[in-house]
Amino acid sequence: MPYRSWGTVKRALLVGALSSCTAHAWAETIVQAPREVNWQDFLGVNVQFDAFAPDVYQKQMTRLDQLGLSRVRWRLDWANLEPAKGEYNLARLDAAMNAARLHHYSVLAYLTGSAEFVSSAPAGASNSDQYPPEDFNIFAERMTALSQYYPDVDSWQVWNEPNISWLPLTDPKAYYSLLTLTANAIREAMPGKTVVTAAMAYYGQMLGSTGNLLRSMLDMGLADQNLVAAYNPYSDYPEGDSVQDRDFLLRANEMNSLLHTAGINNVWATEWGWSSYGGPLPTQQAVGLQTQANYTLRRLALMSALDYQRIFLFSLSDTDRPVSPRERNYGLLDLKGEPKPVYHALQNFLRITGPTLRPDTLPLVVSVPEDLYAVPWTRPDGSHVLMAWSESRAHLNIPGIKTATLYDPLSGRHSDLADAMGVDVALKPTLQILVWKP
Numbered sequence: 208m209p210y211r212s213w214g215t216v217k218r219a220l221l222v223g224a225l226s227s228c229t230a231h232a233w234a235e236t237i238v239q240a241p242r243e244v245n246w247q248d249f250l251g252v253n254v255q256f257d258a259f260a261p262d263v264y265q266k267q268m269t270r271l272d273q274l275g276l277s278r279v280r281w282r283l284d285w286a287n288l289e290p291a292k293g294e295y296n297l298a299r300l301d302a303a304m305n306a307a308r309l310h311h312y313s314v315l316a317y318l319t320g321s322a323e324f325v326s327s328a329p330a331g332a333s334n335s336d337q338y339p340p341e342d343f344n345i346f347a348e349r350m351t352a353l354s355q356y357y358p359d360v361d362s363w364q365v366w367n368e369p370n371i372s373w374l375p376l377t378d379p380k381a382y383y384s385l386l387t388l389t390a391n392a393i394r395e396a397m398p399g400k401t402v403v404t405a406a407m408a409y410y411g412q413m414l415g416s417t418g419n420l421l422r423s424m425l426d427m428g429l430a431d432q433n434l435v436a437a438y439n440p441y442s443d444y445p446e447g448d449s450v451q452d453r454d455f456l457l458r459a460n461e462m463n464s465l466l467h468t469a470g471i472n473n474v475w476a477t478e479w480g481w482s483s484y485g486g487p488l489p490t491q492q493a494v495g496l497q498t499q500a501n502y503t504l505r506r507l508a509l510m511s512a513l514d515y516q517r518i519f520l521f522s523l524s525d526t527d528r529p530v531s532p533r534e535r536n537y538g539l540l541d542l543k544g545e546p547k548p549v550y551h552a553l554q555n556f557l558r559i560t561g562p563t564l565r566p567d568t569l570p571l572v573v574s575v576p577e578d579l580y581a582v583p584w585t586r587p588d589g590s591h592v593l594m595a596w597s598e599s600r601a602h603l604n605i606p607g608i609k610t611a612t613l614y615d616p617l618s619g620r621h622s623d624l625a626d627a628m629g630v631d632v633a634l635k636p637t638l639q640i641l642v643w644k645p
Contacts, residue, residue, distance in 0.1 A: 235579040236453060240512035240566040246557055251278030253478060253522035256303040264303055266544030267524050268310050274554055280315045280477055280519040285322045285349065286336045292324040308359055315403065317364035318350050337374045339381060347389040354397045362401035365389045368408040368439065370420040377413040379423035387432060403435040406477040410458050411438055430470035438462065439478035443492065445505035456509065463514040473516040479506060480521040483547060484536040500549040500617055504556055504638040508594040512582045555616035559640050561586050570608060576601030593641040597634035604631050611643035
């Protein structure tokens with residue numbers, strides 16, 4: 208998550224944007240996946256192990272292993288790694304990388320923030336890292352050197368959220384030049400490495416402009432570069448900023464379709480999630496621990512069935528960086544590496560679904576509630592899995608199912624259902640998972 212004023216940026220990007228979405232009356236939302244999902248390959252988490260003491264990041268790694276996940280996205284701050292030209296501060300990162308190697312993580316690393324000696328910031332600027340480098344060749348050289356120094360890193364991502372973080376304004380041509388220069392340099396030095404575009408904040412909208420950085424790069428030939436395209440679809444609620452308009456589904460489907468149709472094979476959502484902060488901030492609702500868990504599972508259910516090839520939850524741990532209360536509390540774990548409710552909820556979710564799911568269709572349901580969200584799957588053992596929720600706490604009567612088990616991953620509880628006329632499922636505003644055998 209970039210360290211910025213959420214409210215100011217979000218209002219600038221999204222005010223008026225909903226007018227482009229098709230508003231409609233409530234109707235049930237059934238999301239059918241386009242492909243199989245394997246959680247270990249599909250779902251990763253953002254980390255910054257080197258920001259913690261070794262005993263803490265070792266605990267974080269153990270907790271991650273207990274989830275059965277092995278993909279991580281790791282932030283590298285250029286200004287911290289090279290505080291002065293040619294002077295490198297790599298000891299903490301080296302130790303953490305060595306520890307991570309023993310856990311066999313698949314690492315996506317991204318380099319972001321201009322080092323002070325090469326920043327294009329005006330003299331005396333306090334945020335010189337937010338200005339692009341004066342010489343893109345130096346950035347490409349440093350990122351290529353990192354790819355050689357850390358050969359176990361699988362994928363390299365060029366910057367983070369330049370569509371809202373670059374000052375004084377985002378420059379699509381300049382970023383595209385930085386991206387292609389760096390990608391070519393890494394590939395020449397380390398053939399076979401995956402290179403990823405910067406994760407665009409939200410859906411690529413540019414701060415201070417009506418343009419879209421992802422769309423601009425497509426116009427400049429992005430689809431011919433054999434790169435992964437990435438963006439960070441944050442929103443106030445799992446279903447979007449306007450729940451009734453289901454604008455997350457609308458925008459994500461539109462962007463994924465645009466990228467895939469243009470010839471981009473892989474689209475990744477490299478950050479998404481909610482902070483558990485309780486305030487005070489006037490620019491966004493206070494979510495809290497339980498709602499963080501609730502929102503995370505609902506969004507995960509939706510994203511699993513959209514046309515993403517990989518997604519990375521933000522983030523594994525809370526942070527003690529000198530940032531806002533909201534930005535400190537996105538973790539599955541607290542600062543000591545102890546699980547928050549969202550960690551236990553995710554662990555329950557992954558245990559219930561099993562490691563792999565295949566697309567399925569919604570079973571015959573009597574009287575589908577208009578505010579239903581449902582995502583149907585099948586497990587490899589033939590069991591059917593239905594992820595569902597309803598704000599109105601509606602009921603689903605499914606005449607073709609006589610026995611089933613209803614799981615509540617937030618609480619960890621489950622109940623067995625049986626009825627010769629068909630099971631009756633009492634939904635909640637939180638994710639419930641119904642499992643039955645044919």
